[in-house]
Each structure stands twice: as structure tokens, then as C-alpha cells.
Amino acid sequence: MRTAVVVFPGSNCDRDMAVALEQATGRPPTMVWHKDTVLPEGLDLVAIPGGFSFGDYLRCGAIAAHSPIMRPVRSFAERGGLVLGVCNGWQVLIEAGLLPGALMRNAGLKFVCRDVHLACETTATPFTGALREGQVIRIPVAHHDGCFVADDALLDRLEGEGRIAFRYTGPDGHDGPRSNPNGSMRAIAGALSENRRVLGMMPHPERMADPALGGRDRVSDGRLVFESLTAALQES
Amino acid sequence: MKARVTVTLKPGVLDPQGAAIAAALASLGFEGVTGARQGKIIELDLEETDPARAEAAAARMADTLLANQVIENYSVEVL
Amino acid sequence: MKARVTVTLKPGVLDPQGAAIAAALASLGFEGVTGARQGKIIELDLEETDPARAEAAAARMADTLLANQVIENYSVEVL
């Protein structure tokens, strides 16, 4: 499986993403600079990592969405390539028009960094095949602008088409007062493109892909996302 | 020549910052504030000296980058 | 009645956002942008119906909360 990670000047989860991808695929990803105008040949997956691509000035991801590398990323996605955007990566994909909706300032207005619980809403994607439907996983969020916003028509459509990959939930799969960390509409934590091959999500699977980081219970739920990807690509 | 692009949230789009401002004003004892919305302005210094052309250029910049038209409206003013 | 408070950085205060916007516009091929500064607007819905009083109230709100006068200036406009 050949992967690439896009690096903007203010990306700061590029290395974390690369480590997780290498761990899952056995092969280090190619790091692609934002000023590049082509992607490497024969790629299976492009990851847009978290961070503050251009300081997150103006709007998160807005300046990055216009950088030269996003042209080939867009055509890669249009050809059915797999694209994973995490945190700032999702913001970039939305600003680039590859995913719908908007990500706005957290409802609590503060930056929020803590573990959240996610319910897997669909396993029919290359990103979630290794999970069970309804499975609750624990991984961290760390963002200031992760409140997913869309009009009712879009929300209904996303739900109707099974394009919500993850929702925030409580540890037991039931909503609690702290389960939705940012006020996202319908607790959406991750959404898919129409062809289900582009996923954007606020939580960071790459930060919880190693049991050494999973605290007392040695949780490494983030790995499931990467294992899903390798499995999906082996099948195809 | 200067152009000012004012970007505001579309009506109906949730504005937690505006809501927080309204709440904070109330808790500071300011009465009669029934709502607040926050937006931003971007002031551009342009080499262009023709007002109409400056306005058109600023509008193109807003279309391309400065506003996200999924959730925001903008207006342009040449100063 | 509506009042609009416009908050801008004082001259001389570093504006990293504005600088990033100017750089981004240049790299998008917009020529002739020699600088950009970002500010914010807060639109207040006030129960007050007297323009002068509304303006004075909005100014007090700006003094107390809406502008950080260590680094920002503000202006008030009644709409």
C-alpha cells in the first residue's frame, strides 16, 4: 500500500500520521510539500494531517485549500483515490470542496483536547471495515474549530446516504453531557464523500494507534482506522 | 487605494461567538441586548487606483478566498 | 435598533492574520495587494430606539468588553 502525507508549513501532525501509516502498512509514506504540483505515481491513499496549515488564519484550512498540491489531490480524489483528512485535514478538505458542510468554532469557544468516544456509524467504507457497526472507540480530539455545521437538507442527506462515519457518544454508547466536545450538529465527528472514499474526521486516530499512549487500559483504538485501510486495499 | 471586505455569517448559521458576546454583555449588566453576531473585516491595500476596478478585484478575492460562501456573505467597500 | 462595532488592531501592532492573508492572495495570483489587516465587527441588536443612546451604549460595551484597548481601536455605527 502506497501512501502520501501532505505537509503544509503549519502542519504539526504530519509526523504522527506518517508513523501510524508506516506502522499499519509497513512502508513509510511519501511526504509531499504543499508547493508541489504533482503527487507521486501509484498512490493508494493521501492523508491530510492535523495542525495549523497556514496558522489557521482567516478560516481554518482556507489558505491550504488553495495551495498548489490540492489540485492533484482533487483529481486523485475524483479518480476514486482514498483521501483521509484528520482535524485540520478535514477542514482543508471542506474548504477545498471535497467534503460538504462547514467546521466552525467549538460551541464552548475553547480549544478542547481530551479523549472522546466515537460510535462507528457505518462499516461500509474503506476506513471503517475493521470496526463493528455501533462499536464505541476512544481517541483524542484537539481542536478549536470542530463544530460541524450544515443545513437540515444536507444533514438528512448525509444520514440517508450513510455518509456519517463517526458520531460522538458516551463511553457506553449513550450520550452524556460531555460526549459531544464541540457542539457538532447531530454529533457528527466524521463524514464521507459521495463515493465514500474521502473521509474527514476531527478526532485523531494517529494519536491513539499505539498502546503505549492509551493510558492505564492501553487503548489503541485509532489503529482500527489504519487496519481498515490496509485490509480494504489488500482486498481490492 | 484601500478596500474593505466585510464577511458576515449567513442568517440562520449558528454563531456561538456572537451568542457568547450577548451572554457576556448581559452578565456585565448591559440591558436590552437581544442578540449579537460576530463577523470580520479584511482591509486590503491595493495598488489599483480606479475605484471600480479595485472593488471588482476585492470581490474576486472574497469569492476565491476571503469568504466561505457555504456559510458566509460578504460585501465590498472601497475607501 | 442595530449597532455595529468595528474593532481593528491599533496601527503598529503586528497582525499575523493579515500578513498571512496578503501572502495567500499573492500566491493565488492576485497582484497589487501590498498589505492586509484583519479586524472584526460585532452587530448588536438593541432594544434602545434612540440612535444617540444606542450609540453611547454600544460604545460602553466596546470599552468594557468588545475591544481590547491595549491593542485594538474601535468605532461604533448605528444602522
Add this chain to the structure above:
Amino acid sequence: MTDAAAAGTLSNTAAEPAVDLALAEAHGLKPDEYQRILDLLGRVPSFTELGIFSAMWNEHCSYKSSKRWLRTLPTEGPQVICGPGENAGVVDIGDGLAVVFKMESHNHPSFIEPYQGAATGVGGILRDVFTMGARPIAALNALSFGAPDHPRTKRLLAGVVEGIGGYGNAFGVPTVGGELRFHPAYNGNCLVNAMAVGLAQADSIFYSAASGVGRPVVYLGAKTGRDGVGGATMASAEFGEDAEEKRPTVQVGDPFTEKRLLEACLELMASGAVISIQDMGAAGLTCSAVEMGDKGGLGVALDLDAVPCRETAMTAYEMMLSESQERMLMVLDPAREDTARAIFEKWDLDFAIVGETIAEDRFLVSHGGALKADLPLAALSGTAPEYDRPHLAPAAPEPLGPLPDIAPIDALQRLVASPNYGSRAWVWEQYDHTVMADTAVRPGSDAAIVRVHGTEKALALAADVTPRYCAADPVEGGRQAVAEVFRNLSASGARPLAVTDNLNFGNPERPEIMGQFVGCIRGIGEACTALDMPVVSGNVSLYNETEGSAILPTPTIGAVGLLDRLEDAIPMAPGAGDTLVLLGTTRGHLGQSALLWELEARAEGPPPPVDLAAERRAGELVRALKAAGHLRAAHDLSDGGLALAAAEMALAARTGIALDAPENLDPLTWFFGEDQARYLLAIGPERLSAVLTMAGEAGVPARPVGRTGGDVFALGREHLPLARLSEGHNTALPRLMGEV
């Protein structure tokens, strides 16, 4: 160099004020200091030169009140690669790697503008670390604010925390720990101490000493503005009417530029182009250029016309004193100029050749074709004043009065839910503490633990001080601050390596304040020697007082420890069914305790005495017990004693704890006494005799004091549902902030 500069004629333009004693005093220089300048130069300095002297000779740059005392601190050890004197300390951690760290204050700017003050404080300390060639891997912060109900406190806390997060989160360094206190002594002066920790190759550390004559001095990073120009030194009449407009502007942080500066610097260093490097901190260009020349035994000639400016019509004076952030000065290998240029351009950073190194011992500054300064460079720092200020040991605190009349369980409930001892999650959830995917133990434990990327090793990090103790007895308080970080590291399973300090005090011209300073340093020095934790870097912040009312003496200690393997880490949270063992001697010392202060605002009695040999024995025993496989969890005892330590373990583990009633001490003294050198261990019940035996052999008193399990927290026969304790604890800061 321009002709005028070459000709060496110094010019003061008509617009610049004439220099005299009054102007010097307005710049914060004392009459004898001004005389020293006149004697040194044999003439009256130019306006720009006066600015340079004021920057070099102020307390912040020259350490003139503290230097002679700082020299007494232990700074050496086999592990130390570079002690104090450079941008940050460097300590060997084996495998060819080194940890680079330092702490620095941004107290005053944070009081004026909390968000930007704190943000630029973080930016400054990160720069100190990456200037040495290290990639920052963790940040900590130690914060002190006024009374919880003081009108400024909430705004300062909210702004400072948001600013620290705003900068560190965007930069991409995990902020993993620190401390936070409230006390009325900080009503008029908050403290914001930021610490950064980086990782470097031990054989490629970068220093500030320039070398080689005729080499380009390169400016890299953000453009120069009038940020911070003048600060306190510009209060004089010179600006008359338009003072408001020319008032020094607050520095605004730009983490995006800093991130690019980091990456560019590390790339540049790896390319072999960098000969020496110095970040521009306070009085940026002045201090950095002088330091590079002075350390390298060279002169420096600067041409300010080449300095990238953000504002128009900046004068030489302003450029030399500007505190604009995110800037670096370097001496580059001329042969690699093209490589260097390509790297700057890749990261879209401004850079310019602004001068060169020269053989003569001169500091030449030219601007607009005129020579603005011509000073003997080495003497600028070499002849800086140094004072032996009179110092007085503080008066003994009031004697310890009667015990509060309260049931221990109620006292605990109040402590746990107080702003000072409530959960800090409100703070650390605003900090990205998981970025870089190496944070193995997150904030909330005794020490945070971050992995040394790509190795088995990990670093344990903590910051601490107990100002109440320092005020009552500076020497004992100084010892205790070091002992407490030692315990924080030991309870986490780490071997202490070294410390950095941030010495925050009031006005040193007052003998009682100087007495606090001298006493604390003595205590810190003794403890660092006894516990093998040399001081490798630090920072002094004096004059933290308002209208004659000083802060509590607050010598924050930041400590770094090493774990050879991450598995050696000891968690703080026990399981259910564990036996709790107390290590150390309990006499029930309540002088200066949290119990008295939080419940009754009483600061009475002496602080607990620190027995450094006992600290060392206990710390070593904890690590030995872990190595022998006996420990499930451990937590050190500090403020609030046994009861608060047990409560913190119960809350972390979400399991109940029952502590036995004491046999022959009053319950309040047993549960809340703050005797030092103690730990609370959680072990499997079957390990008890082995643990007691090992403790006996190590000469450390040990006894079982309770057990874990259930959902109730009990002190003797009194108890509370754990959920109640937890509710009070978790909502302490949200309640303070009016969020719940």
C-alpha cells in the same frame, strides 16, 4: 559598511534627544551606572548607544542583582553537556541524544495583556530551545494569580491559559504539565512561567559564540516593528503630547511564523551552514548581536538599513531595542549561503545579511549612512554593573495557633473542591497535550511522561514550588521546592536528571526581598547538590510588586527525569483491592499547611523541615520497589498531606479508598500534616511484607495505612461517596469561571 560608519563619526540627529543624566535615569539607569558609561567611553553616548546600554544593563539582561548568588548554585554533573549561560541547558540522556530545556517568565506582559503576554512567553522559551538545535517535544507552565475572587483573576486566568494554548497548540508542542495557584499576594502581579523541553543530537548542539572574522551576520524570521520598544525605559518627557501614539506596543505572537522558523532553523543546522545562532529575545538585536560577539571574542558591525522592517521610518534606536518576536540572528558559513537562502525561501521567511563579524572589539551600528553606535563590545557585558544588595532574613512567621475545628472528611471535601486543589483539567484541556503522539502520561499525574521518539526511553517532567513555605522560611522553602519535584519524578519512576529554575521575587532593592532571594537560592543549591540535580538553566524575574506589596517568593523549579524504558513508569492511579503503604515519617506538621491556609487563611508556624538525605532514600526506594515489581501505583505527598494525596489517587483511579484512623496522632495532623519525604504506594496485598522488608533495609519508615476499592472515600470512620468528592473536584475551576 557605509562611508560614515567607516569614517567612525558618530552622529545624533536633531530629532534624537540629547543624552544627559536625566535621560539616562528615564532609561532606568542609576547615576553611578551613567557615570560608569561616561568613564568607559570617555564621552557622552549617543542616543542609540544609551538605548543599547539601558538594554544591556537592565536587570533582565545583566542579572546585576542576582548574579553573585546564581554563581553559588551547583551546575555540574557527569550528565551535564551545557549548564547555564546559553539559551538553554543541555543534558545527556544516552544513545547520542540530549535533552535541552529552560524556563522563563513573562509575568509583566501577561498582566498587561494576558493572551498575548502568555503567548509570546511560550514563543520565547520555545525559541530558546530550538536555537540550541533541539526540536521542542514538551512544554509546561507554572501560573500564579491573585485571590480567586479578585476582580482581575478570572480574566487573567482565562486569557493566559488561552494564550499559552493558542501559541503552543498551533506551534505543535504538547503542553503536558505545570502548576496553578491563587493567592492574594499575586493580586497586582501574576506569574506566567513557561518551560520548554527539546530533544537534540548530543554532538550537534548549537551555541551563540560567533567565530571567524568577516562572516555574514544573518537576520532570519519576522520583520521588525516597534513592539515593546522602550517599555519602562521610555516613560520620560521626550514624547510629550503624542505619548499615546508612541506608547510601546504590546508584542503579538505569531506561532505560524515560529513554526516555520523552527523548521527552517533545524534544516539549516542540519545543512552545516550555521556557525552560531542566537534568538532575539528582550532587546532583540542588541542583546543577540553583543552576545554572539562577546562569547566569540569578536566585534560586530551591523548595517540597520538591511533589517527587514514592518513599519516605516524606524530609527536605529527603535530597531536596536525592538522586541518583535520570532526573529533569529545567525553567523553563517559564507560558503553555504546558497543552501541557506534556499531553505529560507522554502519556508517563506524573511532573511537578510545585516552585518558581519569583525576582528576589533567594537560594536558598530550604522543606519541611513550614519554611524549610530560605536562601542567597545566586550565591555558592554563585561563591565555591566553587579550588586551585592543588602539582605535581611525575614521575620519568623506567627506561631502555630489552635487546630481548626472541623471533621477531617469535611476539611478534605473543601480542599478538594477549592480553586487551589481542584482539578486542573479546565486548564490542560485547553492545551494540546497529545500532539507528537509521544505523551505516555498526560497532565494530572505527579509528572508527565513523554517518550523519547524512536527509542525505548522516556522523559518525566514536572514543575513545582510552594511559595507559602518560601515566605515563611526561604531556605527551607528553597529546599522543599527541589525536594517536591524530586518526589514528583521519583513517584513517576524516573531518575532525576537536572532542573531549571525561574526565580520570581519582589523588589531586590528591599533587603527583606533580597533576603528571600538569598535564602531560597541557598536552599535550592543545597537540595540540588544533595539530590544530584544540577541547575542547567534558569531565569530571574524581580520587581514583581505593586505599590510596595510583593508577591510571595516563588522560585519555580522545573525538573527533568529519565526512564530507561517506558515500562519503568509508575502510574498514579491504583486498582481496586490494593493495599496502601505510606513511606516516610509522619509527625503531623501543620505549620504553613494547605489546611490552615485554605480553611482559615492562616499562614502560621514554620514550614515543614526538609531532610534531604531522607528524601533521597525514599525516592531511591520507590524506584527500587518498582524495579522489584512490587508497585501498582505511587503518588508523592505534598500540600494537603496524606488525605489529599489519597483523594487524588482515588479520583484518578475512580475507585474508593479507606484510610485507617491514626493510632496516636490527632486525626487532622495525621491526615493533613505536610511532613516531607513521604509517598503513598499502592501494592498488591500479598506484597506487603516484601515491601516492608525492603523499606526497612533502606532505612525508610513504612506502614500500611489503608486500602482501595468500592465507591466511598473514608478517613477513619468518616466517609463520603466518591462521586461527591469527584463532583466538587471537577467543577472547582468551572465554578470559579462561572461556567457551571
